[in-house]
Amino acid sequence: MSFYGLVDGTEASLKKYLGSLSGVDQVGADARAAMLATRSIKTTSKRWAIDTAITMVDLTTLEGADTPGKVKALCTKAVRPDPTDSTVPSVGAVCVYNDMVEIARTHLDLIGGQHVGVAAVSTAFPSGRASMVVKIQDTKDAVEAGASEIDMVIDRGAFLSGRYIEVFDEIVQIREVCGTKAHLKVIFETGELVTYDNVRKASFLAMAAGADFIKTSTGKVAPAATAPVVLVMLEAVRDFYAMTQVRIGVKPAGGIRNTKDAIKQLVLVNETAGPEWLKPSLFRIGASALLNDLLMQRMKMDDGYYASPQYVTID
Amino acid sequence: MSNRIDVRKTYKLFINGAFPRTESGRTYEVKNAKGVFIANPCLASRKDLKDAVVAARAAQHGWNKATAYNKGQILYRLAEMLEGRRAQFVDEIVTITGVSKAKAEKEVTDSVDRLVWYAGWTDKISSLSGALNPVAGPYYNFTIPESMGVIAAIAPEAPSLLGLIDSIAPIIVGGNTVVVLASTKAPLSAMSFAEVIATSDVPAGVINILTGKKDEITPWMASHMDIDGLDVSGLSAKKHADVKTAGTENLKRIYSFKSADPGRILAFMENKTVWHPIGL
Numbered sequence: 163m164s165f166y167g168l169v170d171g172t173e174a175s176l177k178k179y180l181g182s183l184s185g186v187d188q189v190g191a192d193a194r195a196a197m198l199a200t201r202s203i204k205t206t207s208k209r210w211a212i213d214t215a216i217t218m219v220d221l222t223t224l225e226g227a228d229t230p231g232k233v234k235a236l237c238t239k240a241v242r243p244d245p246t247d248s249t250v251p252s253v254g255a256v257c258v259y260n261d262m263v264e265i266a267r268t269h270l271d272l273i274g275g276q277h278v279g280v281a282a283v284s285t286a287f288p289s290g291r292a293s294m295v296v297k298i299q300d301t302k303d304a305v306e307a308g309a310s311e312i313d314m315v316i317d318r319g320a321f322l323s324g325r326y327i328e329v330f331d332e333i334v335q336i337r338e339v340c341g342t343k344a345h346l347k348v349i350f351e352t353g354e355l356v357t358y359d360n361v362r363k364a365s366f367l368a369m370a371a372g373a374d375f376i377k378t379s380t381g382k383v384a385p386a387a388t389a390p391v392v393l394v395m396l397e398a399v400r401d402f403y404a405m406t407q408v409r410i411g412v413k414p415a416g417g418i419r420n421t422k423d424a425i426k427q428l429v430l431v432n433e434t435a436g437p438e439w440l441k442p443s444l445f446r447i448g449a450s451a452l453l454n455d456l457l458m459q460r461m462k463m464d465d466g467y468y469a470s471p472q473y474v475t476i477d
Numbered sequence: 478m479s480n481r482i483d484v485r486k487t488y489k490l491f492i493n494g495a496f497p498r499t500e501s502g503r504t505y506e507v508k509n510a511k512g513v514f515i516a517n518p519c520l521a522s523r524k525d526l527k528d529a530v531v532a533a534r535a536a537q538h539g540w541n542k543a544t545a546y547n548k549g550q551i552l553y554r555l556a557e558m559l560e561g562r563r564a565q566f567v568d569e570i571v572t573i574t575g576v577s578k579a580k581a582e583k584e585v586t587d588s589v590d591r592l593v594w595y596a597g598w599t600d601k602i603s604s605l606s607g608a609l610n611p612v613a614g615p616y617y618n619f620t621i622p623e624s625m626g627v628i629a630a631i632a633p634e635a636p637s638l639l640g641l642i643d644s645i646a647p648i649i650v651g652g653n654t655v656v657v658l659a660s661t662k663a664p665l666s667a668m669s670f671a672e673v674i675a676t677s678d679v680p681a682g683v684i685n686i687l688t689g690k691k692d693e694i695t696p697w698m699a700s701h702m703d704i705d706g707l708d709v710s711g712l713s714a715k716k717h718a719d720v721k722t723a724g725t726e727n728l729k730r731i732y733s734f735k736s737a738d739p740g741r742i743l744a745f746m747e748n749k750t751v752w753h754p755i756g757l
Binding site for chain 1: 527530534700701702727
């Protein structure tokens with residue numbers, strides 16, 4: 163493991179690396195995110211933004227009440243979000259619990275959705291409170307069942323009490339399990355990290371440990387993907403690219419429910435990390451209700467009048 | 478001599494139980510009959526309408542489920558709150574229309590009485606208009622009126638308060654939620670009435686009030702796929718045809734009314750027929 167030459171895997175080197183990070187100007191980050199949220203995206207730009215956002219959606223169902231039928235319905239929607247309009251692109255991936263991965267993969271392949279990935283939440287999602295043995299087995303199960311993306315949660319308890327090396331080692335071990343078969347997304351649960359400094363620190367820690375994506379939240383804790391938090395993470399991937407020439411992806415999840423929110427995220431990406439990040443391989447949005455709103459806005463742009471939720475599928 | 482500066486009311490919209498400004502940031506001038514400036518109410522945009530419809534749709538299921546008794550109590554509460562603020566409403570009507578105080582008082586009295594009258598209908602409408610139909614078989618066959626969904630209404634220019642109440646109350650009696658565009662020339666009583674609504678236990682989103690221009694908002698109401706019915710009583714008859722054409726596309730029920738009667742409630746209700754086996 164080279165860790166981009168940033169750390170050598172020891173606690174001392176990790177502390178030195180994280181200690182070298184600059185702090186985040188909280189007031190500045192809030193103000194910048196609020197300012198970017200006022201951008202007005204209209205007509206052809208809006209149309210492009212809606213279609214781009216659809217391709218970036220990780221269509222998610224993470225409920226205790228999930229059934230194979232519901233997951234299959236979700237997969238069908240992921241491949242063809244609007245059954246009446248074939249010009250609507252497929253979403254990026256479906257995001258499900260571990261035991262639903264095989265069902266999702268099989269169904270996607272069956273209906274011509276080979277291009278849609280299956281993301282599995284892993285490592286004792288959403289709390290991350292389990293032994294390492296269990297977490298590794300959890301991830302192995304998902305990869306063997308056909309998951310192309312693993313969304314792991316970090317141990318926030320360890321992170322907040324300063325045991326960074328534990329968090330680092332965990333990510334490294336899960337990265338190894340993923341191998342070349344699956345992309346690794348690391349979830350911070352920013353709502354529990356308290357400060358933007360911690361978000362920045364967690365971002366750099368995860369990126370050095372081998373994350374392909376850094377993800378804000380599980381969707382189970384509020385606040386989730388607030389604009390300033392996403393801004394801080396986008397600045398982190400931008401700075402990391404400057405250091406290593408490697409582009410890491412970002413996935414906000416939780417609380418992005420309508421088209422306006424999604425477009426605000428795209429503006430943040432464009433203005434912070436840059437237009438290179440405006441593609442599904444480097445930016446994803448974890449959401450469930452969002453897709454219907456994107457579809458309704460798309461219908462409104464095509465038809466010239468407001469659409470009704472009765473014309474999109476119920477999740 | 479007093480140096481105190483007047484504390485003037487900002488007239489905003491009423492959407493989802495809150496008083497937001499229009500997202501467009503626009504206002505228009507309201508003048509009284511003599512041309513004297515009175516206020517700058519919001520000039521609502523189609524996006525305010527969209528937001529109001531989202532709120533109304535979200536509120537509809539809960540409002541429809543509320544018992545007839547509960548709906549009646551809430552409508553009666555509106556009458557109570559309006560009665561308590563009688564002086565303010567009389568004052569606003571006199572200021573803006575220039576009618577005599579006696580005439581304004583009559584309009585407020587009529588408005589309160591009208592609300593009480595509608596409140597009484599909530600638990601009677603289905604028994605009076607429903608039916609037990611004779612069928613050739615061992616079944617009961619009932620027909621009962623049910624709510625239609627989200628209804629939009631264009632309130633008449635005058636009388637501004639009584640007309641608004643006739644645009645709102647019959648629609649919500651039937652379990653629908655409403656988005657109403659208030660009188661353009663006299664929107665003050667409408668926005669003050671929103672304060673009455675806000676203090677009457679009406680669930681957020683059941684009644685939403687916009688102020689603005691009819692020509693701008695009406696086409697969006699007519700074409701909106703998530704509005705089930707439209708009351709165009711406040712629109713001049715020559716404009717009805719255009720609205721009806723736009724509304725045909727989405728099977729919208731569009732009606733205009735001249736008076737307050739139970740038919741006004743039933744216009745925005747749909748009949749449901751239920752078969753029920755008769756036991757021994």
